[in-house]
Amino acid sequence: MPDLRALPSVEKLLQTRTAAELVAAYGRPLTLQAIRTALNDIRARLSRGSAVTIPKHGRMLKKAQALLEDWTTPTLLPVINATGVILHTNLGRAPLSTATRQSMEVIGHGYSTLEFNLESGKRGSRLIHAEAVLKQLTGAEAAMVVNNNASAVLLTLSALARRRKVVIARSQLVEIGGGFRIPDVMKQSGAKLVEVGTTNKVHLEDYENALEEPTALVMLAHRSNFKIIGFTEEPALKEIVRVSHAAGVPVADDLGSGTFLDTERFGLVHERTVQESLAAEADVICFSGDKLLGGPQAGIIIGRAGLIAKIKKHPLARAVRADKVCLAGVTATLMHYLKDEALREIPIWRMISTALEHIEARAKNWVKSLGQGEVIPGKSAIGGGSLPGETLPTYLLALDVPSPDRFLAKLRAQQQPVIARTENDRVLLDPRTVLPEQDGALLVTLQNTLK
Numbered sequence: 001m002p003d004l005r006a007l008p009s010v011e012k013l014l015q016t017r018t019a020a021e022l023v024a025a026y027g028r029p030l031t032l033q034a035i036r037t038a039l040n041d042i043r044a045r046l047s048r049g050s051a052v053t054i055p056k057h058g059r060m061l062k063k064a065q066a067l068l069e070d071w072t073t074p075t076l077l078p079v080i081n082a083t084g085v086i087l088h089t090n091l092g093r094a095p096l097s098t099a100t101r102q103s104m105e106v107i108g109h110g111y112s113t114l115e116f117n118l119e120s121g122k123r124g125s126r127l128i129h130a131e132a133v134l135k136q137l138t139g140a141e142a143a144m145v146v147n148n149n150a151s152a153v154l155l156t157l158s159a160l161a162r163r164r165k166v167v168i169a170r171s172q173l174v175e176i177g178g179g180f181r182i183p184d185v186m187k188q189s190g191a192k193l194v195e196v197g198t199t200n201k202v203h204l205e206d207y208e209n210a211l212e213e214p215t216a217l218v219m220l221a222h223r224s225n226f227k228i229i230g231f232t233e234e235p236a237l238k239e240i241v242r243v244s245h246a247a248g249v250p251v252a253d254d255l256g257s258g259t260f261l262d263t264e265r266f267g268l269v270h271e272r273t274v275q276e277s278l279a280a281e282a283d284v285i286c287f288s289g290d291k292l293l294g295g296p297q298a299g300i301i302i303g304r305a306g307l308i309a310k311i312k313k314h315p316l317a318r319a320v321r322a323d324k325v326c327l328a329g330v331t332a333t334l335m336h337y338l339k340d341e342a343l344r345e346i347p348i349w350r351m352i353s354t355a356l357e358h359i360e361a362r363a364k365n366w367v368k369s370l371g372q373g374e375v376i377p378g379k380s381a382i383g384g385g386s387l388p389g390e391t392l393p394t395y396l397l398a399l400d401v402p403s404p405d406r407f408l409a410k411l412r413a414q415q416q417p418v419i420a421r422t423e424n425d426r427v428l429l430d431p432r433t434v435l436p437e438q439d440g441a442l443l444v445t446l447q448n449t450l451k
């Protein structure tokens with residue numbers, strides 16, 4: 001074993017030019033820690049005998065640099081989504097429009113009128129910012145934005161139905177994903193659950209019978225990520241509202257995804273729109289900001305002024321409030337709907353509405369650039385607990401590689417990771433969910449992986 005005293009000191013290594021560069025990039029304390037760790041590591045290996053010579057200073061600094069890079073690389077990284085799942089929850093749901101990103105950047109950059117009234121110079125309310133555009137867009141009496149739709153539902157129930165009865169159809173007592181179960185959230189809010197109907201069927205009389213007892217709220221929850229098919233029945237929202245209002249009970253409609261656009265226009269099943277829920281006179285309507293709305297994570301609550309006022313006053317409202325960057329982004333996304341430019345400006349609607357020929361042309365371009373692969377017809381999915389089982393016809397790039405799963409892993413390990421899928425032993429990539437400006441980066445990753 002070489003003499004361990006011959007190892008350089010931390011100070012000695014710190015005096016090198018490489019170390020100075022590391023200090024400039026990572027700061028002195030972290031660089032010191034990395035050099036110490038690198039020295040301890042070589043000391044341990046020399047003692048064990050797994051190293052026999054003292055490495056050059058450069059080698060030890062290289063090791064320190066690798067540690068520094070490892071310690072400072074974020075785990076939240078951008079990826080290219082070539083899975084064809086448009087609202088991929090694990091990949092961050094909706095990518096944001098240019099105007100949305102810009103307004104989030106501007107508001108995040110400096111100070112703002114978050115809770116400040118420019119005219120009076122006095123304190124204002126953060127709740128007004130998205131409210132005006134939501135009211136304009138929907139015609140609802142009042143609106144508010146919270147952290148996400150799960151908190152919108154929890155807050156609504158806590159404010160309107162704590163210790164009181166909430167009637168809900170058994171067929172809607174679903175788990176939405178990530179362990180978010182409608183019945184658990186209802187219990188968490190302190191509301192008393194009154195389940196009506198059976199798993200597949202609920203009749204208007206079931207509601208009417210339940211409403212004979214004193215009730216705080218009738219609730220509807222979108223099934224989101226699954227479909228009941230076959231022998232099923234649920235009364236129309238309008239009918240449920242009619243019998244509830246006759247009993248003096250308000251109706252809350254958790255739309256889940258919350259779309260302003262008619263999904264049928266794009267060959268998908270009909271999804272109750274926000275406007276339709278309002279037209280059916282639901283009293284409180286909740287939906288997500290980052291599902292079919294196509295904006296940042298948020299929960300949106302709209303409805304009757306008196307009920308929204310109660311919700312705003314509840315102590316939980318403070319705990320689930322939206323931050324300024326979110327409010328800026330939600331407002332900018334909503335503006336696209338107000339200006340009738342959602343299909344052009346909101347990425348997920350662009351993906352949903354893209355012409356099939358356009359997708360085919362992109363897939364063919366990929367094949368041409370790569371000099372291999374085949375373009376085949378396939379299906380894209382909406383995902384994100386929206387429109388369960390619904391797909392859109394698409395064209396895919398299919399690659400034949402020796403080990404498809406190993407290939408997927410290699411794609412994920414690249415500088416610009418690409419997420420794809422396999423089917424019948426082939427690697428499949430769907431242009432629909434790849435942002436057009438990512439084509440170049442996607443091809444570089446594919447070329448590097450195919451090498």
Ligand SMILES: *Cc1c(COP(=O)(O)O)cnc(C)c1O
Binds near residue numbers: 222288
């Ligand atoms: C997705 C969903 C939620 C939760 O919304 P988040 O914005 O993810 O918190 C609640 N209810 C329904 C019906 C949903 O589909």
